[in-house]
Amino acid sequence: MDKELRIGVVGTGAIGRTHLERINTQLQGGRVVAVSDVNKEFGKSVAEKYGCKFFEDGEELINSDEVDAIIVTTIDAYHEQYVSASIKAGKYVFCEKPLAAEKEGTKRIVDLEMAGGKKLVTVGFMRRYDPGYKQLKKLVEERTYGEPLMLHCAHRNYGVDESYDNSMPVENSMIHEIDVLRWLLDEDYATAEVVYPKKTKYAHEKLQDPQIMILTTKSGVRIDVEAFINSHYGYDIKCEVCCEEGIVNLPEPANAMVRTKAARITPICEDWSQRFVEAYNVELQEWINAVKAGRVDGPSSWDGYVGAITASAASKARDSQTIVKIEMEECPDFYK
Numbered sequence: 226m227d228k229e230l231r232i233g234v235v236g237t238g239a240i241g242r243t244h245l246e247r248i249n250t251q252l253q254g255g256r257v258v259a260v261s262d263v264n265k266e267f268g269k270s271v272a273e274k275y276g277c278k279f280f281e282d283g284e285e286l287i288n289s290d291e292v293d294a295i296i297v298t299t300i301d302a303y304h305e306q307y308v309s310a311s312i313k314a315g316k317y318v319f320c321e322k323p324l325a326a327e328k329e330g331t332k333r334i335v336d337l338e339m340a341g342g343k344k345l346v347t348v349g350f351m352r353r354y355d356p357g358y359k360q361l362k363k364l365v366e367e368r369t370y371g372e373p374l375m376l377h378c379a380h381r382n383y384g385v386d387e388s389y390d391n392s393m394p395v396e397n398s399m400i401h402e403i404d405v406l407r408w409l410l411d412e413d414y415a416t417a418e419v420v421y422p423k424k425t426k427y428a429h430e431k432l433q434d435p436q437i438m439i440l441t442t443k444s445g446v447r448i449d450v451e452a453f454i455n456s457h458y459g460y461d462i463k464c465e466v467c468c469e470e471g472i473v474n475l476p477e478p479a480n481a482m483v484r485t486k487a488a489r490i491t492p493i494c495e496d497w498s499q500r501f502v503e504a505y506n507v508e509l510q511e512w513i514n515a516v517k518a519g520r521v522d523g524p525s526s527w528d529g530y531v532g533a534i535t536a537s538a539a540s541k542a543r544d545s546q547t548i549v550k551i552e553m554e555e556c557p558d559f560y561k
């Protein structure tokens with residue numbers, strides 16, 4: 226019989242728990258058998274709830290022979306440490322975005338993986354698995370409405386606390402657009418700029434919100450992405466692709482429309498866990514299937530590196546209020 230993939234999760238916070246739950250209750254072929262978290266009391270309670278072994282130390286979990294593959298869902302600052310430890314242990318690792326907190330960290334991961342000679346890393350850019358983005362991709366790829374010329378996008382969250390700083394609209398939120406739009410258009414970016422509209426009263430003192438990131442691709446497609454992190458109404462993701470012969474929009478999630486009190490109301494998602502539930506399910510099921518077949522075929526370390534280089538240029542553009550050229554190394558054959 227097909228052997229179940231024994232998975233260890235490092236970081237049992239919000240997304241770590243939702244990934245654990247979906248793997249152990251909905252997906253096939255894998256099981257989370259071990260968890261670790263620096264918040265030991267909390268991590269232990271998660272382990273108890275899901276019948277997993279708790280490891281006090283994340284690297285001990287990674288090196289344990291009770292675990293075949295790793296999921297890294299700690300805060301961004303520790304992604305590099307645990308992904309590198311997984312590569313050194315020769316184990317497949319799925320890391321939530323961003324691959325590392327700094328672009329230099331993503332390059333170190335790329336170099337380490339190439340030195341080991343085997344692709345082991347997958348990055349959690351789940352929008353590539355969303356049914357709506359997949360529809361857009363097919364239409365763009367087939368040039369159904371001609372060449373794409375410009376894209377208007379929005380990334381709106383309900384609100385954030387003070388741990389979310391001014392770098393995060395680019396580095397933590399719009400990194401999703403950086404990845405998915407590059408995948409959608411099948412080309413890299415040439416320049417980045419970030420402009421500040423008038424600030425909302427709901428943003429804390431150190432956060433300039435909203436922010437608009439403007440990217441230009443190598444072929445000249447112009448993209449604007451509005452990050453409105455304290456939109457104060459819900460979690461809303463928009464993407465409009467303007468082509469020569471038609472405008473294509475990312476479908477809205479299917480929610481029943483209600484007629485009540487002289488109004489028509491269609492609920493909007495509250496957060497990412499609702500909006501992209503299908504994408505997360507497909508992303509992790511495909512990861513389990515690929516790992517069991519001895520390969521990785523989702524977003525790679527190279528995609529994590531390109532995302533980080535682009536985000537870093539956009540951050541520089543934001544801080545200097547200039548347009549910044551995006552420069553990176555050629556994609557090695559290893560990742561082609």
Ligand SMILES: NC(=O)c1ccc[n+]([C@@H]2O[C@H](COP(=O)([O-])OP(=O)(O)OC[C@H]3O[C@@H](n4cnc5c(N)ncnc54)[C@H](O)[C@@H]3O)[C@@H](O)[C@H]2O)c1
Nearest residue numbers: 236237238239240241262263264298299300301303321322
């Ligand atoms: N793909 C997506 O849509 C998506 C959604 C949410 C979060 N994320 C990413 O997932 C990661 C986690 O986000 P979250 O919302 O679950 O955050 P969170 O703060 O809820 O959880 C993070 C967990 O990591 C633990 N942790 C911190 N340092 C650690 C260390 N050194 N070793 C072990 N555990 C450590 C914390 O105690 C906490 O339990 C972030 O990198 C975020 O960018 C991705």
Ligand SMILES: O[C@H]1[C@H](O)[C@@H](O)[C@H](O)[C@@H](O)[C@H]1O
Nearest residue numbers: 322380382397398399401497
């Ligand atoms: O803006 C949020 C994104 O929409 C989510 O998908 C997560 O990645 C989260 O970490 C970000 O802060």
